[in-house]
Amino acid sequence: MSIQPSNRFVDPTPWVDDADISSPERADMDAPAWRLMWHKFRRHKLALISGIFLLCCYLILPIAGFIAPYTPNERSADYLYAPPQSINLWHEGEFIGPYVYPITAKADLENFRWTYTTDETRPLPLKFFCKGGTYNLFGLFPSDTHLVCAPEGASVFLWGSDRLGRDMFSRILYGAQLSLTVGLIGISVSFVLGITFGAIAGYLGGTPDWIINRMIEILRSIPELPLWLALSAAVPSNWGPVAVFFIISVILGILDWPGLARSVRAKFLSLREEEYVRAAEMMGAKPSRVIRRHMLPNFMSHLIASATLSIPAMILGETALSYLGLGLRAPAVSWGVMLNDAQNLASIEIYWWTSIPMLPIIVVVLAFNFLGDGLRASLDPYKS
C-alpha cells in the first residue's frame, strides 16, 4: 500500500489500458439461445425427469401393441373381473425366471361377485417373443409377435381385467395412443389458430385487434363443459372411431385457442417495442418478414412452454368427455372410455382395479405440468 500524506492512495501495480474491443465480455453467452436454455433447463431436475418420462411414453405409443400381452378387445370369458396378478421370479427358493400362477374363477352366488383362487403349486413361466393377437406396428405393419404372452392355461393380467375379461394393462397401453395424441392434435389446432389470430391482433392493432378481442371474450364467456357436450353431441353417431377421435381433438383445440391467442398478442405488443424489430422495420423489411425472422423466433419458446402447460387440460378434457360417454366410443380405447366402464360405484368397490386408468392420467398430467414449469423457468437464458 502506498498511502501518502493526506490519505492519498494510488494502486502501485502497473496498469495498462489494453482492452481488446473484439474479445467477448461474456463468453458463456456465446451460444444459440436453445443451448443456453438447455443449460438452464437441465438444472430443474423434476422437469428433466418429467420430460424424459413423457418422451418415453410417446416413444412407446407406436409399439404399444408389441409390448401389450393382449390386444385391446380380446375377451377372456373365463376371466371376468380378474384381479391384478403378480409376476414372480423365485419359486420355493429356486430361481425359475418370470412366471405366473394360474388362477381360476368362481362365481360367488351369495354376494354376486367373481372370486378367484390362485394355484400356488404350479408356476407357469411366461413366454417371450411369442405369437398372439394381430396388431399393427407403427399403425401400418401387421404383426402378431408380442414381447410377453400368457403361458398355456393361465393368464397375465398385470392390472386385472374388466367386466368383459379384457386385460386392463394392455388396454391402458392402447388407450395411451389416443389419450396422449388427442392433446397433441388439439394443441396443433389451437397453435395455428392462436398464432394466426394473436399475430393479426398484435401486429395490426386497431379494428382487427378489437374484433379478435371481442371474439375471444365471447368464446371465453361460454361455459366449457356444456359447449363440449353440445359440440360432441353434434358428431354423427355413425362415424367411425378414428373420425370421432379426430373431431374431438379438433373441438378441444378450437376451444383452447383464445388463451393462446391472448398470450401471443401480448408478446407481440411487447416485442414490437424492441429496438431490433423497429430496426428491421426501418430497414424496409415487410411485416411478414419481421414476424417470421425477428418476432416468431423470439417468442416461440414462450409459446412452447404455454402449450406444454395446456396439453394436460386437453387430456383431461378428452377424459371428461369420454367418461360422460360423449367423447370416444367403444370399440375405440382411451383412458376416458375405460373410466366410463368404471362409472358404477358398486363395481369400483368390489373390483377396485377398474379405476386404475386414473393413475396414468394423473401421472401424465403432472409430468406435463412439471415439464411446462421447467420450460417456463428457463425461457429467458440471458437473465442470470
Add this chain to the structure above:
Amino acid sequence: MTPLLEIDALTIGFGNADPVVRDVSFSLQAGETLALVGESGSGKTLTCRSILRILPEAAQIRSGQIIYDDAKGAIDLLGMPEPALRKIRGNRISMIFQEPMRSLSPLHRLGDQVAEVLRIHRSMGRSEAKRMVLQEFEHVGFSDAERVWRSYPFELSGGMRQRAMIAMAMVAKPDLLIADEPTTALDVTTQAQVLALINKLQSETGMGVLLVTHDLGVVANMAQQVVVMNKGRIMESGQAADVLGDPRHGYTRKLFAAATSIPKVATPARAPAHENLIMELRNVSKTFTLRTTGWRELTTVFACKDVNLQVERGKTLALVGESGSGKTTCARLALGAETPDNGGEVLFYPEPNAPPLPVHNLTGRQRTSFQRQAQMVFQDPYSSLSPRMRIGDTLTEPLDIHNIGTRAERRDKAAEMLELVGLSPDMLTRYPHAFSGGQRQRLSIARALTLNPKLLICDEPTSALDVSVQHQILTLLEEIRSRAGLSYLFISHDLAVVARIADEVAVMRQGVIVEQAPPSTLFYNPRHPYTKALIAAQPEPDISRPINLDQVAQGAGAPSSWPEMFRFEGTSVPALHEIEPGHKVRCHV
C-alpha cells in the same frame, strides 16, 4: 476521530469464479461525502450493497470487515444477525436507488410508503407519522406536501419521484446515506437540483453520504473523498481536491480524458450555410390523441410543433432536449416511421441539386431507395440486436431485405463493416449477448452502415454507455462520418456530448425548438434561459466550477416561469427569431 463507516479488505465473489470485488478498503467520516467512482462492472454497486447486505443471492462475501460506528456504538455489519440488521436498514443507514420508478411501489400512495419507515422503526402512530412525513416532504422541496402524500409514484415526474425517494431515505434521520447512482436516470437540469438537495440535507443533518457514480462531474460537485474503482479493485483514492486536481493513476486519467464537458469558447462560430442539404423538415408538427377513458372526450397532445430543421450534407445536426421534449418523435418523423400532421413535410435530397423526395409521399421504389439511404442507430444496445441471430445474420439482414449480392458477397460486406467499426471479423459467428454494451453499439452502427447510407439518424447512441466507451463511440462516429461521407441527425439529452460532434445544435423543450445555433455560438452566447440552464447544469469534473443553481432553476422550470421575453402562454409560443446570423432564439421581440 473514529470514522462513521470503515470497510476493510472487502472481497466479494460469485460461485467459484475470481472475486469481483477485491481487497477494497476505505473509510468515511460523519458529515463527509465519499464518492465511489467507476464504470459498470467495476464492483462499486456490490461494494455499497454489501454494507446493508442486500447482495444478489449468488454473491458471497469472502473476507473483510465493515464497521459502522455512529453515536449508538460500533457494530460489525457483516457479522450481524439478520433481525438486528433490519433495525439498522432504513433507520440508521438508508439507501437511494438509481431507478426511482422501480424503487417505489406503484400500488401505494407516496405518503404511506414514506410513513412506513417511521411506523416500523419508530413505532409511530398514524397522525404523528403523517406530520413528520409532511415536514420531510417540505424539506426536500415539494411545494404542496399534502398533495404528494396522496399521489401515486407514476403521477410524478422522474425528478419528483427521486425527491420522494430521498424523503423516504431521510425521514428516519439516518447517520449514513448510501446513494447508488441517484441521478443517472434523470435529465441534467433535474440532476443538478437533486444533487443540490442531497448537499443541502447533508449540511443540515451532518450525516455521512456514500455516493456511487460514474460521472466525475458529479463527484466534483459533491464529494470530499474519492475512491476510484476498476474491475473490483481500488485504483486511486484520496481527497477529492487532490485526486481531481492531479490524477496520478492511469485509469483515473483515462476517465478524465473521456469525461465530456462543455468547452469554453472564445469566439462564436460563423453562421452555417444551408446550401447543400440532405434532409429538410418543414413546418413539421405531430399531435397524438390520448384516450383517457371510454366516456371522456379525446385529448390531443403535441409531441412536436412547427419544427424546421435542415441537415447539411456531410455535417451533423444535433437535437438536444430532456426526456419528453419531442426529439425522438422528430427522428421517427424524419425516417418516415410517423406521419406528420397536415401542412408539414419532410424532404430528402438523395444527390446534390437533385429533386427532393417527399419522405411521407413516396412510391414503392422511391421508398426502397430512401430506406437504403437513411438508417438509424438506436439508444439501447441491449435491445437493438436480436438475441436469436448470429452477428453475421444480423449484419447481412439489411442486404438480404434489399436483395443485394450473393451470400458470399453479403458475408464479405459484413466482415468489412466489422472492421470499419473496429471489431474483428471472427465475430460473425458469435451471438450478441456475449458482448458488452459498447461492442454491441458498434455492431448496431455496423448494421446501419451495411447499406452504404448517406444519412444516419442516431437516437441517443451513447446515453446507455459508460463514459470511456461513450468517448470511443463518439470517436468512431466522427471517424466514419468523414470516411464514409455521412451526414448525421444526432439526438441527445447531453449538450456536452453534442458539443464534440455537432456542426449545428437545436435545443428542444416541450416539443418546440427554443434555440438553434452552431455549438460554439451557443456556448459563447446562449440566449434562451433553458439553454443557459442546460449549460449551467452540466457538472464539470473541476472542483472550482460548481453548478450554478440559480441559473438552472431559472431555465429549467415550466415555460410559463421564464422571463417575460421568452414566456409561453398556454399553447401559444413566441416565434423563432434570428437574432444574429445563424443563431435563432424563440422569444418575443
